[in-house]
Amino acid sequence: MTNAREVKVGVLGATGTVGQRFIALLAQHSFFVIHALGASARSAGKPYSKAVNWKQTQPIPSAVREMVVQECVPEHFKECAIVFSGLDADVAGDIEQAFRTAELAVFSNAKNFRRDPHVPLIVPLVNTSHFSMIPQQQRLHSPPLKKGFIITNANCSTTAVVIPLAALERAFGPIESCIITTMQAISGAGYPGVSSMDIFDNIVPYISGEEEKIEWETLKILGGLTEGDDGLKAFDMHTKQPLRISASCNRVPVIEGHTECVSVRFARRPPPSPQQVREALQAYTSEAYAIGCPSAPRHTVFVHEEPDRPQPRLDRDYQAGAGVCVGRVRQCRVLDIKFVVLGNNVAIGAATSSIINAEYAVLKGLVGA
Amino acid sequence: MTNAREVKVGVLGATGTVGQRFIALLAQHSFFVIHALGASARSAGKPYSKAVNWKQTQPIPSAVREMVVQECVPEHFKECAIVFSGLDADVAGDIEQAFRTAELAVFSNAKNFRRDPHVPLIVPLVNTSHFSMIPQQQRLHSPPLKKGFIITNANCSTTAVVIPLAALERAFGPIESCIITTMQAISGAGYPGVSSMDIFDNIVPYISGEEEKIEWETLKILGGLTEGDDGLKAFDMHTKQPLRISASCNRVPVIEGHTECVSVRFARRPPPSPQQVREALQAYTSEAYAIGCPSAPRHTVFVHEEPDRPQPRLDRDYQAGAGVCVGRVRQCRVLDIKFVVLGNNVAIGAATSSIINAEYAVLKGLVGA
Amino acid sequence: MTNAREVKVGVLGATGTVGQRFIALLAQHSFFVIHALGASARSAGKPYSKAVNWKQTQPIPSAVREMVVQECVPEHFKECAIVFSGLDADVAGDIEQAFRTAELAVFSNAKNFRRDPHVPLIVPLVNTSHFSMIPQQQRLHSPPLKKGFIITNANCSTTAVVIPLAALERAFGPIESCIITTMQAISGAGYPGVSSMDIFDNIVPYISGEEEKIEWETLKILGGLTEGDDGLKAFDMHTKQPLRISASCNRVPVIEGHTECVSVRFARRPPPSPQQVREALQAYTSEAYAIGCPSAPRHTVFVHEEPDRPQPRLDRDYQAGAGVCVGRVRQCRVLDIKFVVLGNNVAIGAATSSIINAEYAVLKGLVGA
Amino acid sequence: MTNAREVKVGVLGATGTVGQRFIALLAQHSFFVIHALGASARSAGKPYSKAVNWKQTQPIPSAVREMVVQECVPEHFKECAIVFSGLDADVAGDIEQAFRTAELAVFSNAKNFRRDPHVPLIVPLVNTSHFSMIPQQQRLHSPPLKKGFIITNANCSTTAVVIPLAALERAFGPIESCIITTMQAISGAGYPGVSSMDIFDNIVPYISGEEEKIEWETLKILGGLTEGDDGLKAFDMHTKQPLRISASCNRVPVIEGHTECVSVRFARRPPPSPQQVREALQAYTSEAYAIGCPSAPRHTVFVHEEPDRPQPRLDRDYQAGAGVCVGRVRQCRVLDIKFVVLGNNVAIGAATSSIINAEYAVLKGLVGA
Incomplete structure (x- = not known):
């Protein structure tokens, strides 16, 4: 070198x-x-x-x-x-x-x-x-x-959730709808950022512009590129198979690491089982890692089996925060599958x-x- | 007296x-x-x-x-x-x-x-x-x-969410499905309860048995009483109009006050608008208050207009924590309406x-x- | 009225x-x-x-x-x-x-x-x-x-400590020296005040100008008024019996209530015993209360007997924060007596x-x- | 190897x-x-x-x-x-x-x-x-x-303070008295240790047995070995030059890293200046490092010049927590010199x-x- x-x-x-x-x-x-x-x-x-x-x-x-x-x-x-x-x-x-x-x-x-x-x-x-x-x-x-x-x-909050969503789409085809509730760390707001008086012993159930970012950016990232008659490429915003996303964003008293509760509904019926989802997440690999990017994590998605993980304080530094951690993969009584994802907002999220x-x-x- | x-x-x-x-x-x-x-x-x-x-x-x-x-x-x-x-x-x-x-x-x-x-x-x-x-x-x-x-x-977590759900059903008829993500205070676990080492600068995305309680108790509370051929009454568990509930429960570093992000889909089409929902929540009254129970709150559901409320530290003691506070009533891109509810887990929640x-x-x- | x-x-x-x-x-x-x-x-x-x-x-x-x-x-x-x-x-x-x-x-x-x-x-x-x-x-x-x-x-930090010091001087005569270490709540810095990034899971062992305020203001408050030859009054800054004060101020992750560890040496030898000090603190009354000021607390100094009190979260709202709480009165191996005082910085402290x-x-x- | x-x-x-x-x-x-x-x-x-x-x-x-x-x-x-x-x-x-x-x-x-x-x-x-x-x-x-x-x-709390005290005694001779106020992290109490209900938004001004440990252990560590007439060695507990120590111990809402405010009085008159103290602390080296212990830190005492350091969240992991950090070295109006020391209680403290x-x-x- x-x-x-x-x-x-x-x-x-x-x-x-x-x-x-x-x-x-x-x-x-x-x-x-x-x-x-x-x-x-x-x-x-x-x-x-x-x-x-x-x-x-x-x-x-x-x-x-x-x-x-x-x-x-x-x-x-x-x-x-x-x-x-x-x-x-x-x-x-x-x-x-x-x-x-x-x-x-x-x-x-x-x-x-x-x-x-x-x-x-x-x-x-x-x-x-x-x-x-x-x-x-x-x-x-x-x-x-x-x-x-x-x-x-x-x-940062988009990044954490779009990684497992991409893994699921690669394995099981299009996702049809997705409800996301985030619990976002204070470091996501920069410095001085959030006043301690606003977030100590508190939750702020609102982050300006954040829900719109998740709902819009996810479509651009997960979507493909189309080529028009004029030979110009365009981002298709996942329009071939519409994906409805609803996000609720919360600021929580955590220094680093965004935790997000996600429920998804697949287009494919019947949907995959929780076990199939876990395997697909664990198996997901990135091209960045494949070609040797030194900062790309070996485990793009680390899947926890313990019922109470991932947790930001314990898991945010795994692989220097370059991958994401998913846990609690289980059935959702309203959509198909729900899970928790943790992404380090100052590492992979930035x-x-x-x-x-x-x-x-x-x-x-x-x-x- | x-x-x-x-x-x-x-x-x-x-x-x-x-x-x-x-x-x-x-x-x-x-x-x-x-x-x-x-x-x-x-x-x-x-x-x-x-x-x-x-x-x-x-x-x-x-x-x-x-x-x-x-x-x-x-x-x-x-x-x-x-x-x-x-x-x-x-x-x-x-x-x-x-x-x-x-x-x-x-x-x-x-x-x-x-x-x-x-x-x-x-x-x-x-x-x-x-x-x-x-x-x-x-x-x-x-x-x-x-x-x-x-x-x-x-x-406690059921109590916070079932109050606005009851208000919505009274005004708009049956709710068909509901996705709830909770952010629950440490006081909900009693004393000594949660170790400080587990919850400082952290989220624990799991509370044993809690999701099942919300999903089951809500049906018993919102359901009616039926009378069988034998003249015996039974709780109908909302079965006349099935209600699917999916809860994700998280412990957060907050002392008191459970915050819950809720999305609902109504049976009725078209669904009510956010403004209609706000008005229905604000108008909701309890029989307990009507007949003069001294501890029943005047405002069963207080509806916040500010975009960043309710917040547990600021709002949990309103009316001595005997009612609930709702905010951020808005459309959900996946179900119909979403909102945030705050209930004081040690007051109305206990x-x-x-x-x-x-x-x-x-x-x-x-x-x- | x-x-x-x-x-x-x-x-x-x-x-x-x-x-x-x-x-x-x-x-x-x-x-x-x-x-x-x-x-x-x-x-x-x-x-x-x-x-x-x-x-x-x-x-x-x-x-x-x-x-x-x-x-x-x-x-x-x-x-x-x-x-x-x-x-x-x-x-x-x-x-x-x-x-x-x-x-x-x-x-x-x-x-x-x-x-x-x-x-x-x-x-x-x-x-x-x-x-x-x-x-x-x-x-x-x-x-x-x-x-x-x-x-x-x-x-605010002066106020908390000067009240027990005044009580001790009234009972036992001049204090000769006093070492104070404060643990001050974030609300003392106003809003937005302290960035959450600076104080979460942290101590900041410095508050600009604070130590000088304690060391100077205490002398003005505890001192008397002298009258010069010109008939003019002046604050004597406790100079008749010099009082040396050394303060170390820390910002801590507490919302409200300044906790201060105090060691004092009395001019009088032998010094009072811890029990005499407790009794003097408990017995101390203010003229403000005596003449009927409605916001003056009945107990100017509340003395805790439990070994682990006062604590800001539990004790800061006692008497609406209008008095102070003292605990852990005991002998100091270097000076004479040491104790802990808690004052509500946004109530009696402001x-x-x-x-x-x-x-x-x-x-x-x-x-x- | x-x-x-x-x-x-x-x-x-x-x-x-x-x-x-x-x-x-x-x-x-x-x-x-x-x-x-x-x-x-x-x-x-x-x-x-x-x-x-x-x-x-x-x-x-x-x-x-x-x-x-x-x-x-x-x-x-x-x-x-x-x-x-x-x-x-x-x-x-x-x-x-x-x-x-x-x-x-x-x-x-x-x-x-x-x-x-x-x-x-x-x-x-x-x-x-x-x-x-x-x-x-x-x-x-x-x-x-x-x-x-x-x-x-x-x-753990003794360890943090005894290191700079040793450095000072090596440079300037015996210390005569020392007042220490600690702000100790929750991890010092093990797991589950401190209930979150006891320490969130709070200070507990008491840790059972801790003050006695600091006051006693410091004497054994800083003292020498004497040999009696019977040829037996004994720890002299610093008795050749009595050292009076007064400690006040507090539990604070910090995960890791004990912060301690220390005032010392030297036997030597006049005492060293703050600048001399800073230099002596910075120059202090351990035999453990000198002989090549791989876990011994290069900088036994790292001296901060910024007025607001050391801080546990920022400084506790320096050198893997194997040394201590000192800051705010300045004159004490009651004893001679005061400073703040930070020791990582789970690293060098354990x-x-x-x-x-x-x-x-x-x-x-x-x-x-």
Whole structure:
């Protein structure tokens, strides 16, 4: 694993919550090397250790401690093959656009481009096939691009549930309807995020925009690509077999790890048994792992047999939070099958997804030459 | 309000979690007067303040502080018209039976008799009509009883959800199916109950037996009474219009107040709109309040308009926790309507229900004389 | 209790955390009547229920729900005899000054005037004798005032500890040194205050400026008034018998109630025994209670005998949080005596102190005619 | 690192909280190899994965998953050079004695032998010199032992504070008095340990026996060994220069990591400055690290400069919790210097200390042969 394999990367929004996670993960990556850090004008010019209010449980990696933070403009990132964006939504749109135009490959955790008809929304354990949209994204760009593109990953609560849903659709065909109730960790709201006065000894049964994200993003991710008469590809939003999703989102007093109770109804009658579902989930593998993405988990879905698992505190760090854990697979008296899924919102639900997406792009030769 | 109205009551399991709540509530009751306290042999003979490990936020009521705790045998409770049972399930069966046989009216929070075909399972804001089973319960007892009977109230998580469901059925006719995901407070497990190591910064997506209780008890409570050819009444378990319920129960790090996300499908097509549902919930009243039960809440269902309510910490003490709060009434993409309900598990979900049931029985002349 | 006794009051900073507490308390007060509400320009003109993000566990009192919020300028408060200030420190200085100049009696919870040499810093269960500074404060004002003055109450963590210290000095003479370690609730930081990410499953061993407040305010409160050759009074800062105080302040994951571990050394040798200390604490009474202030607690210091009390969750609401609870009085191997004190930071530690101070001023005839 | 270095070890109390930690640590140890597991008769005969209620955040190590649990009798541990004891105090005394008599080297986390005059109480970053008591322990045993001995490590709250105290005494000479207030994590009480109802949103200002342990154990650890006229060694309990310690212990809602506020007074006048103290703490090194114990931390005391550190959630896992973190070193107005120390109660405060002690014994040739 020598320099031949070394890929220089930048991190946008490097001082924020997601940016800190990117840095913690990238600092020990086997082939990505942090080369530039971007943040707001207020931080620019300072060494990273002075600019950041570091909130991770490991110390600031020595490789970035003294690295001088730059403003988020492409010229400071020219030598990077890839930039990871942990930018806030209020600035991510313009900045990511500018980086793409400057022929950089942008892997973004922000929501701004998720609904763009030419930007793939990729959960790397599910729909890496959507990378095939990149040439069209580049061709239709004005001016057309050679290397620049934007890939987004999904919202954290979507990511956790879409992985087992993908596994079930692969094994048993289309899901017809799905009711999801989430119990989401406070870290999902960033920093300072949720006031302690709002969530101590409390549940907040509402997260602005979250239910819509789950209901919409899941369709884009699980859906396929169609090609129109004009030769243009489009995301089909699972319309060939309509999938109705109803989500209820709750904030709970847990630091990390989103727990979701899910009931599904399959198109296929009779539906699979709980045991068949367990086996299908356990057997599900990702292409990302198959081709060797170093951050992709061996067990995409770990299935617990104990009746009281998964639990966020005990299970969120399994495989560094890169897979999901499912438990309590059983019959649902209203739909067909119900289960509990746990996804680590700050790992597979955020930075880890972007990184696996980038690893996939590198291994597939989709990133600059 | 003189002695004419004074009703002597006893509390079984007086040192336990539910027993302490009974005492805190009864000590300031307008017509119930605590006359005897029962607990295990270990506590018997001690003044209450020495026997109990008091865990309430108000001090031990002075009326019981020096009252000597008795063993749970009927002879010590002869002068009571009513006994409230906060006994644990492992002893409640035999003791409550003995008290009934001794011609005492038992209002129990234990689960032992909830599935008895002659024991009403009464949520006092819903199905006080089931009191009509008492004469049959007494008649079929061996030997037949004159005054003794057992009334149970429901499990705390059932109670919270069955109140809005009853309101909806009254307004819109039968509900056909219902998916419920609960987020239940630690106090629901008693004391010491849940280990802090299990629930800090965590969710436990499983509560033993809880989902079955919700799925079964709801049918008994919402169902009617049928009369067979033999003239015997029976609980019909909502079988005239089958109701399918699917519950997923979770323990969350909240001290008090069960929050439940509920989706329902009505038999009636088209279903009511969210606004109609809100109005029906708000308009719902209980017979218990109508006839003047002092502990029955004025607002059986309080409907929140804010998008982020109800919340357990802010709303659980409204009306002393005797009603429920509903919020986020909106359309469900899979069933018809979804909403969030909050019920105070230690108030309407436990002792308060027993007390309102007893108030109702007194006001209706069903007790003693 | 008729109109003769009714006193119109205003609340400044009415939408903030402390302001909400003032309103919740004043709405059920026996002689104060809320007449005007002041907040920032952003809130002014709106009915209170629209202006406030109400975070109390009881609903907004009906008396203020539709009251229109005003800007914090004296002309809107002309009919008030008293204004309570829950303003933030960054604006409290100018506004409170303006209200005093407009001849209003200001009872402030803000820190701005606590170190003013003519403004008493009064913990109403301790040093109401400092009200005697008011005439001088008015006389030295430019222009001299007839009715206007400012009274401040202490920081929440100071308040909790200064009450037992005052009790001990009254009984046993001067304290020589005192080491205090606080464990302070998140509500002490207001709203949004402490990020949940900073305090979940965590201790923050630092609260900016807090240790200095305890160390300084305690001296002003426990000290006396001296009169100089020029006939001017001054706060003596306990200098006749120097008192050394060392405080270590910690933020802990508790919603309400500051717990403090205190060790003291008395000047007197031999020092009192733990039993003498317990008796002195229990016997301590306040002048505020003696003269009939309705919000003053009967038990200024409640002394627990159980080894594991006081505890914030169980004891913070005793007497509506208007007194303090002390427990674990025992010998200290380094100083003389150590104990634990619990004070409700949002009651006696904030709004309740201001209100008792105002009650005292009314009952003593110190508030305008 | 071959078999030459491999040391077979057993774990007593293998299914308990401390036992699980021993296993998690030993499973990845460079030279200890888990050879036998002991637990109660109820667990004996079962594979470990069936006997244990595993509560760690990593999965059960594969090396022990199928290992059959034995009763805690020496014959099952004959091939072990060392046994680690995570036994509860109610059984640890007899069992550890039996293992010592059977010529096994016992490294115990239990309190039973800590006050034994011939058993060293060793915090491995402080007083490995006390290992020199072993020959006398063996010689005075009846019958005299060749290889068997017992070494205990300290209580978790003692361990955290004694490390910086040792560093200070090494640099500045004797400490004269010390006031300690602890804020201890729930994991310190084992499992199920603290009821969630007792500690949610709460502080319990009392831990049975804990203050006495700190006050006594610290003296044994920081003290030296004296030799009497009879040639017998004895622990001098720091009597050459009396050290007065006063501890106040609190349980706080934190999962892991004990935070302690400490004030000290030195014998030396003038005392060292805060900066000198910081430097001395940072410079302090352990013999255990110096001789190459693999689990000994490089930084015995990590000194934080930020004003709000250390914090348990952020700092407890630094160096796998094998060192301690100190912050807020500053002057104390009553004693000389005060600071905050954080020690990971389940790492250096428990199993990690035993393991470093055993590593030290192996490297020094004190074990087996």
